[in-house]
Amino acid sequence: MRQSDSLEIAWCAKLRNGKDGGLLNPDVVNPYLDKVVLWFEDADMAEEPTTFQTYSDKLAEVEEFIKKEGAPYFEKKAKDAWKKSANGTP
Numbered sequence: 001m002r003q004s005d006s007l008e009i010a011w012c013a014k015l016r017n018g019k020d021g022g023l024l025n026p027d028v029v030n031p032y033l034d035k036v037v038l039w040f041e042d043a044d045m046a047e048e049p050t051t052f053q054t055y056s057d058k059l060a061e062v063e064e065f066i067k068k069e070g071a072p073y074f075e076k077k078a079k080d081a082w083k084k085s086a087n088g089t090p
Contacts, residue, residue: 020077024070032069036062 039058043050067074 020073023073023076028069029066032065
């Protein structure tokens, strides 16, 4: 598996298992992420190399889906970041 594939899969795991992961609508997001992980594995094993553009398009699709379905998670992250910056906390 290429290093970039490992990073994308690790990103999926971080979303699933990270703090506040329950805000990501896990009943919808987890099955989707399972499919995404399989997609990356299939892309890595394909006879024809998967292009950078194909990977970029897939990541954009995943990001859009996760931001839509997991909006409460990202709203909380933004709120927490704003609170930290307002308090001067790094």
